[in-house]
Amino acid sequence: MHSRILVIAGVAIVVSACAGVQTFAPTGGSSAQASFQLAPASIDLSPASPSDSFNAQGDVVGVSYTPMASSSCATASGSIVVSGNGVAQTDVAGAPLLFTVNAVGTAPPSTCTVTVIGTDDSVASVVVNYDNSPVTDLPDARNRIAATPVLAPNALSFTSLASVQEVQVSGFSGTTSASVQCHLASSGVQVSPNKVTGAGTFTVIPYGQGGVANNCSIGLADAVGDHGTIAVALSIGALAKLTAAPRQMQFACAGTAAPFTCQSMQAVALAENGTHTYGIVTRPTLKGSCANVFYGPLTMTADGTTFAQSITGSAVTLTFAGLLDTAPPPSCSQIVITDNGSPAQRAKIGVVSAAAPPPPDLASATPPPCTGTDHRVADPTAPHGLYVWNPYKVDGGVYEQYIEQYVIGKNASGAAKDPNICGVSLLVEWAEVEKTKGNFDWSQVITWAQPYVKAGLTVNLLFADASEVGSNTATPSWVTDPNGDNVATISCSGQPSYPNYIDPTYESDYKAFIAAAVAEFSQPAPTGSSITASIGYMRFGLGAGVEAYPAHFSNYPNDACSQAFMALGYSFDAWVTHTRHIVNSMGSLNTNGKQLMIALNEIAGYPNSFYDYPNDGAEVAANNSVGFGTENLGIGHVADAGTSPAPCNPQGTDGSVYWCQAFNRHAGTVPFEFQPIEAVADPQPNYSISFPNLLQFALDNNTQLFEIYPQDWLEADSPTQMFPGGGGNAATWKSAFNATALIVGAQH
Secondary structure, three states, X not given: OOEEEEEEOOEEEEEEOOOOOOOOOOOOOOHHHHHOEEEOOEEEEOOOOOEEEEEEEOOOOOOEEEEEEOHHHEOOOEEEEEOOOOOOEEOOOOOOOEEEEEEEEOOOOOEEEEEEEEOOOXXXXXXXXXXXXXXXXXXXXXXXXXXXXXXXXXXXXEOOOOOOEEEEXXXXXXXXXXXXXXXXXXXXXXXXXXXXXXXXEEEEEEEXXXXXXXXXXXXXXXXXXXXXXXXXXXXXXXXXXXXXXOOEEOEXXXXXXXXXXXXXXOOEEXXXXXXXXXXEOOOOOOOOEHHHOOOOOOEEEOOOOOEEOEEEEEEEXXXXXXXXXXOOOOOOOEEEEEOOOXXXXXXXXXXXXXXXXXXXXXXXXXXXXXXXXXXXXXXXXXXXXXXXXXXXXXXXXXXXXXXXXXXXXXXXXXXXXXXXXXXXXXXXEHHHHOOEOOEOOOHHHHHHHHHHHHOOXXXXXXXXXXXXXXXXXXXXXXXXXXXXXXOOEEEOOOOOEEEOOOOHHHHHHHHHHHHHHXXXXXXXXXXXXXXXXXXXXXXXXXXXXXXOOOOOOOOOOOOHHHHHHHOOOOOHHHHHHHHHHHHHHHHOOOOOOOEEEEEOOOOOOOOOOOOHHHHXXXXXXXXXXXXXXXXXXXXXXXXEOOOXXXXXXXXXOOHHXXXXXXXXXXXXXXXXXXXXXXXXXXXXXOOOEOHHHHHHHHHHOOOOEEEEOHHHHHHHHOOOOOOOOOOOOHHHHHHHHHHHHHHHOEOO
């Protein structure tokens, strides 16, 4: 036996010649090493997503490649393991060279390095990060079996390299060891850890390249001779390999002021047998990613006119395009493409650090129209645009006259005074419409909408079933009247009197109202409304305001307000069920093409994470083609002056971005909406928000519907100071609106 020590990126790796592990000569910057890369170069794992995979580019058919986890990948309480650690695996023609990494134990290391070494002197590494935050999303499905002494009651079967399975042992004495025997040496399964004390869990991961067919067995034994054997069958079909050429490109940019129109000068050919949806990886921790430096999302185009964040096909040739809010070139070094498979393959395309001269046909950006298809947003056929929020009611409605005068009116030439505004989002209280049960009066809505309808703008309707502050003027009195439907109410100190939302009678009443509103504003007159053609989307509240929370609980479940709700049957699960009832009812309605929306909120009482409720609400909404958004844009210091807006981190621990996992999971499926936490031009204490950063942060997170306070529109368009603390920033606000409209649309 002999071994060799390689030092790679500061990590010493011992490579043994025994047990099928190859001995490698020292590397010296050969051409093989220069062209061999791993994609992505970094991977993020978490309790919610404990496994992922990486694949190679520039690999050579017939060469053997050995993955090696550094010593820092293992600690006493957990580890990061790579499939086939220390086993030489031969590259198979037509199939990707692919490896799986998995987090094992209670506290795996926060970061470590996995290196792949080829017999042709090629070497490349991937950094694996682990965030041990107690979050839950939708984790990988895992098959778990139980094993007790002597008899192992089940067998394991693997049909995918992406699958990870578990063996839960109990009843053994002291330390239980696991060993693996396989018929073939270059494929099989590995078990981590190899020992557990008392009851515990072994994680089983398959490895191999190309099509894998092998039979293995896992032997379990303890110190007193108790033992068991688990049969393992591997029948894994070969994946088709994702290829990308060329693997380097350069951007050129046009325009004399930001945002500049930029496009790649080289066309990239992506190919993989079968139909795949190729997408740009937007993970915020991916270093040097061009996905995170443009104003709004980086997009791809196969025809030069249709821009999108994903393209479907087996073989596509595309270029990349985006709007750059800084002087070119873009400050990034790579674009990572995924085929969204299971396991996902990625292709890394390097980006040259200098800008190329723009071609003559690369024009400055112009905004798409407010209505119709917009290929620059995540959900191109859904509503999009910048709207003024609630101008009839903010600060008592003082701003509506100024919005009509300075923002939505026409100038002397007949053009729109502010073409960036696509319309209005009107807040409508349920009680204003259905004063007696089953009798609906929409006349006030028609009156409020008229200035915008006459201006040719879109009108969005936001329906509130309960008030957020002050007294509850939104819930009709007949709902809670003892002589009416007699739904119980809950009084919380300093808050409105809330109805018992989870009462079946309340749910029935509110569903009937939603159905009536949708019928009225999705059908033209005489069946429906005279303003139906001007209606954009309809958003329905799920609790206080047009949001999705029952009340402000200060210390759930111990504060008086939450206890009052609990006395009437409230619980986290009950609230989730209520949300599902309402949203499923919305999904059953005929909207005649009108978009329905809800809000997402963090709800007290979640069993695992602040992500729990918004994830569930988003899932049921997306399944019903209902869009969603939040009304807290700007909290958590995500858009403060001096920050660099970027996609949110779905593994983050900041509860103010509770929407992040939902936005990541459903991007492009339904439209996303944001409303700022405050009027930035009229700031409240404790906030220090940059208005340009606010809009860019939302764009970077695939927002395509903006409900902006009237104060901020007036900051851009009013020649005089209309409110305390405002004014003086017209150019900054105007520039931010102009840049955002280049993504989400303007009047044409």
